[in-house]
Amino acid sequence: MHVSNPQPALNLSNLVLGYGGMPVVDGFSLSIPCGELHALAGENGAGKTTVLKAIAGLIPVSAGSISTSRGDNGNPVRVSFVLQHDALPSNMTIGACIMCASVAVNVHTNSDEVHHLLTLVGLHAAPHIRVSELSMHQRQLLQLACALASKPGVLLLDEPTAVMSHTDAMHFWNLIQTEVTNGLTVVVATHKLEDIKAQCSRVTVMRAGKLIFTRPTGVVSIDDIIMGMAPPSSTQLEPHPNAIREFHGDPLIRISGNGETLTICEHEVHGIAGLDGSGYDTWLKALALSRQDGLTVHVNDIHIDTLSISARRNLGIGYIPADRHVDALISSETLGVNLSFGQLPKRASAAWLPLIRSQSEAAATSVIMDAYDVRPRDVARTVSSLSGGNQQKFLVGRELERDNKVLVINQPTRGLDRGASNAICGKIKAASLRDKSAILVYSDDLSFLINTCDKISIVSNGRLVETRPVGLWTETSLVEAII
Amino acid sequence: MDGNVLSGGDHLVKHAKVALSVGASVIGVLSLMWLQPDVFTLAFGSPIAFLRLLTLASPLLITGLAVHATLVTGRILIAGEGIYAAGGLMVALVGTSLPNTPLGLWPALVAAVAICSCIGILISWLREVKGVHEVISGLLINYVLQLLTRFLASGPFRDPASDAPHTRELLWTLPLLSSDADVNVGLILGCILTAAYIYILHKTIIGRYVRSLGTTDGVAYVAGLNPVKTRLMIMAGSAGLIGLAGAISIGSAGPFRRFPADFYGSGVGFDGLVVGLLAGPSAWLLIPSTLLMGCISHLSDALSLATSLPRQVGSLAGAVVFLIAAFFRYRKQPRT
Numbered sequence: 153m154h155v156s157n158p159q160p161a162l163n164l165s166n167l168v169l170g171y172g173g174m175p176v177v178d179g180f181s182l183s184i185p186c187g188e189l190h191a192l193a194g195e196n197g198a199g200k201t202t203v204l205k206a207i208a209g210l211i212p213v214s215a216g217s218i219s220t221s222r223g224d225n226g227n228p229v230r231v232s233f234v235l236q237h238d239a240l241p242s243n244m245t246i247g248a249c250i251m252c253a254s255v256a257v258n259v260h261t262n263s264d265e266v267h268h269l270l271t272l273v274g275l276h277a278a279p280h281i282r283v284s285e286l287s288m289h290q291r292q293l294l295q296l297a298c299a300l301a302s303k304p305g306v307l308l309l310d311e312p313t314a315v316m317s318h319t320d321a322m323h324f325w326n327l328i329q330t331e332v333t334n335g336l337t338v339v340v341a342t343h344k345l346e347d348i349k350a351q352c353s354r355v356t357v358m359r360a361g362k363l364i365f366t367r368p369t370g371v372v373s374i375d376d377i378i379m380g381m382a383p384p385s386s387t388q389l390e391p392h393p394n395a396i397r398e399f400h401g402d403p404l405i406r407i408s409g410n411g412e413t414l415t416i417c418e419h420e421v422h423g424i425a426g427l428d429g430s431g432y433d434t435w436l437k438a439l440a441l442s443r444q445d446g447l448t449v450h451v452n453d454i455h456i457d458t459l460s461i462s463a464r465r466n467l468g469i470g471y472i473p474a475d476r477h478v479d480a481l482i483s484s485e486t487l488g489v490n491l492s493f494g495q496l497p498k499r500a501s502a503a504w505l506p507l508i509r510s511q512s513e514a515a516a517t518s519v520i521m522d523a524y525d526v527r528p529r530d531v532a533r534t535v536s537s538l539s540g541g542n543q544q545k546f547l548v549g550r551e552l553e554r555d556n557k558v559l560v561i562n563q564p565t566r567g568l569d570r571g572a573s574n575a576i577c578g579k580i581k582a583a584s585l586r587d588k589s590a591i592l593v594y595s596d597d598l599s600f601l602i603n604t605c606d607k608i609s610i611v612s613n614g615r616l617v618e619t620r621p622v623g624l625w626t627e628t629s630l631v632e633a634i635i
Numbered sequence: 636m637d638g639n640v641l642s643g644g645d646h647l648v649k650h651a652k653v654a655l656s657v658g659a660s661v662i663g664v665l666s667l668m669w670l671q672p673d674v675f676t677l678a679f680g681s682p683i684a685f686l687r688l689l690t691l692a693s694p695l696l697i698t699g700l701a702v703h704a705t706l707v708t709g710r711i712l713i714a715g716e717g718i719y720a721a722g723g724l725m726v727a728l729v730g731t732s733l734p735n736t737p738l739g740l741w742p743a744l745v746a747a748v749a750i751c752s753c754i755g756i757l758i759s760w761l762r763e764v765k766g767v768h769e770v771i772s773g774l775l776i777n778y779v780l781q782l783l784t785r786f787l788a789s790g791p792f793r794d795p796a797s798d799a800p801h802t803r804e805l806l807w808t809l810p811l812l813s814s815d816a817d818v819n820v821g822l823i824l825g826c827i828l829t830a831a832y833i834y835i836l837h838k839t840i841i842g843r844y845v846r847s848l849g850t851t852d853g854v855a856y857v858a859g860l861n862p863v864k865t866r867l868m869i870m871a872g873s874a875g876l877i878g879l880a881g882a883i884s885i886g887s888a889g890p891f892r893r894f895p896a897d898f899y900g901s902g903v904g905f906d907g908l909v910v911g912l913l914a915g916p917s918a919w920l921l922i923p924s925t926l927l928m929g930c931i932s933h934l935s936d937a938l939s940l941a942t943s944l945p946r947q948v949g950s951l952a953g954a955v956v957f958l959i960a961a962f963f964r965y966r967k968q969p970r971t
Binding site for chain 2: 460463464465471473479480482485489494495497508
């Protein structure tokens, strides 16, 4: 039972934080009472994650102070952090991860408690399963289980529901609300403003590393939050109107399996929606990566099932994977170097011969950074020095600007704020207008799918259960169909 | 031997023994190695001495490069010492069996590279397909190669006309660049290979993908480059290069020309590990790392010559450098 504690659980005073001497957060102060679910909102690169990292002790504080309340034993309460990109060792089992997380802070967790924690967070997997076998959203849940195993007083969450379906996110928030009721203090950085309104007690809005305001969510509207995050001139607040388009002629892409066929015509943006574990990813992989059992793929009447990945890239099939850190970007390399990843040159010999010219590479990187508003505009920066949202903008920009005819996009708006999502929506539509182009996109952000796609298909149990033009879908009907 | 060197040697022996006896041995001996002017003069005081350094450094450059190539893909070829000996033995076995043809030693060199590449493929296959860590398999293969090369050179393939355990003398040998200090073609080969390696790793697309394997397989996989095949090829190539270095050492006109049973343990393979580790993420650093390890090896020889201290004392110094390099290479990176 929660006992009210007059002492703030977390007190940040005049914080100055930065990387490599460059300030990212300047003069940030915030006081959060015990048992509060507090949201941090801001554009990509506003400094939300930096503040969370500083609270967790992952980066040094240049100036100012951070203090936490003290527990019954007189020591400061424990702070646990669920990262946006998990740092779980891929070769360890689920059970070992949870036990290690608790042992690290001298809390003993037995196998019964491991089972209890897994059930609590909704991770339906056996403790002996290895982390490498989990999906992104399952790894997110495992991180949460590890965090709870250490019995924290303050829990920090960075974009916790970015890769969760609507249903999983609902379960997640129910769990967090229960923990908050039991006295846990939670600080969550998220771009999902509806979640902030529905779940959090107060919201702090940040812009360019500075605190704009802190208000109870009951008295602040989503528009107020958006206005606080960015002035109207700098961000596209409204999505592009999604005009209904008719497609005629033979489809450019045909993916068939189990008696169903997904067809995509030239210039069409086709969306896929489905729960995690519904098998939607097999439809994406069948087109972008490799043969999937039971699915047959034709692009431009060419049967591509047996083609290697490099042959598919040579055919002009591009792919934006969901996990940018594992499959798309090398964090320790500069943006210029990362520009060359994604596909090999069409001629195999070209991969060995051409001298990479850093000037032309910097110019090409700069063009993408300008077009996709990747900040700060410094081509020499490493990927790891950018915020998650800016990394995602760079990745999407890199692939959309390539001369691909077919593009498969998995979670394009992961970690993006609303303005950036709307901008990406427009860029995807523009890319679909190229000759012989077609785009297949999956996102758990249903409003993004509705704003971006011409048709949306629902996948369940690996099967294509329903396809409709976007005009016949609403968010509510999509949720119903997905479930 | 020069009287000054001998007196300096006495001086060194006294200090080295004291240092060894009090337990601060390696650091003490290291400081004696670097600070004692007589040893320094013996090691670097003449053009011949410098050429001798290059002779020591040339196989190190090749083995260091080979180890570095595996390190950038997230693996490590730890069996260098055994593979180096296997390459040397192979060139001796094939080279002494060759008929008198215009091909000279080339078939023997090709055989050495081929057999060593196969060892690399075995280590990589065990890791990538069967999940056996390459450090474990590499260490075990090292033992196998040590015993096998010693057995073959002192048993079935021993020169019956000689009292010492070694193979017969090669019919053909590679020419020396400088007979004064036994500088062989390995030096030129090492320089060419290093230049090509630096270019490929830092200036080509394929080099970037290879480097990406050190962080994640996903980036290369999504682009269409098979990470398993790539690592297999790199491990095979690296082992082949180390074998070639061993083959050149044995196959060059000069001190060897035949494979001695105690060839394993020359330290080139282990020092190559240090060179690869010291270079870290930058291939450019292979050159100074090689020179550093060459200097340590060279100074060990000089110290041994001047003081009668065993040459293995220098290996201890190399081991200290290895530990320091490993610490910095594998320390936990701060999360950003």
